[in-house]
Amino acid sequence: MSDHPPSIPVGRVVHSLKAGNFVDLGRPAATLWNSETEARYMEQVRERAQQKAKEILQQALDEAEVLRARARTEGFEDGRAAAQDLCAAEASRTAAFLASLHDALKTEKERAFALHRHTLFKILTLAFEKTLGIMLDAHRQQVLTSLFEEAVAQLQATSTITVHVCAEDLELAKQLAVQVRSQTQNLPDLCIKLNQDLTPGGVRLECGDGMVDNTIASRFEQVQAILVGYQEAP
Numbered sequence: 001m002s003d004h005p006p007s008i009p010v011g012r013v014v015h016s017l018k019a020g021n022f023v024d025l026g027r028p029a030a031t032l033w034n035s036e037t038e039a040r041y042m043e044q045v046r047e048r049a050q051q052k053a054k055e056i057l058q059q060a061l062d063e064a065e066v067l068r069a070r071a072r073t074e075g076f077e078d079g080r081a082a083a084q085d086l087c088a089a090e091a092s093r094t095a096a097f098l099a100s101l102h103d104a105l106k107t108e109k110e111r112a113f114a115l116h117r118h119t120l121f122k123i124l125t126l127a128f129e130k131t132l133g134i135m136l137d138a139h140r141q142q143v144l145t146s147l148f149e150e151a152v153a154q155l156q157a158t159s160t161i162t163v164h165v166c167a168e169d170l171e172l173a174k175q176l177a178v179q180v181r182s183q184t185q186n187l188p189d190l191c192i193k194l195n196q197d198l199t200p201g202g203v204r205l206e207c208g209d210g211m212v213d214n215t216i217a218s219r220f221e222q223v224q225a226i227l228v229g230y231q232e233a234p
Contacts, residue, residue, distance in 0.1 A: 160189045162191045164206070166200055
């Protein structure tokens, strides 16, 4: 057994190394660490965490608003385009309906007119005859005078002129003959005759050189020819 006591290893001392330096980590130095510094440190950590959470939340809200705005814009454009397409389609359908309605009404009008054409023109003819009759009754002397003078002017005669009138106009014709003879120079003799075929207001003049048919019937035939032409038109 040795007389010398056993050697005990001596620990090394490392210089220039600070023990417990947590300043850069936001934590107080170890020499100051206690319950108060720990509470303050935890408060700082919570504040930083809350601030970071607020920043993240605000960033998320901003991004969400951008997305919503984009969605609204795109949705509005899509909706407007869809509305325009819908309006165009509806306008096209309406135009087609109106065109078909116009064609249908035109076809129905032509069908109804063709079906009732004869009746319509018959009514029109009767109405014309009725109106003419009323006018003759009211203005018989004026009408007969006009027709009488026109016939005399058209008929260049050197011999006796025979004037044919109906029974209702016989006396009036005699008066007109006297009136015309007094107003017209070199007028041949006028012979007034009764003609049962004539209607009131009509005059037919005859002489050796020709005849002037100024009867109401002859005038009405001209009008009736026009009505018949319209009636037979396609």
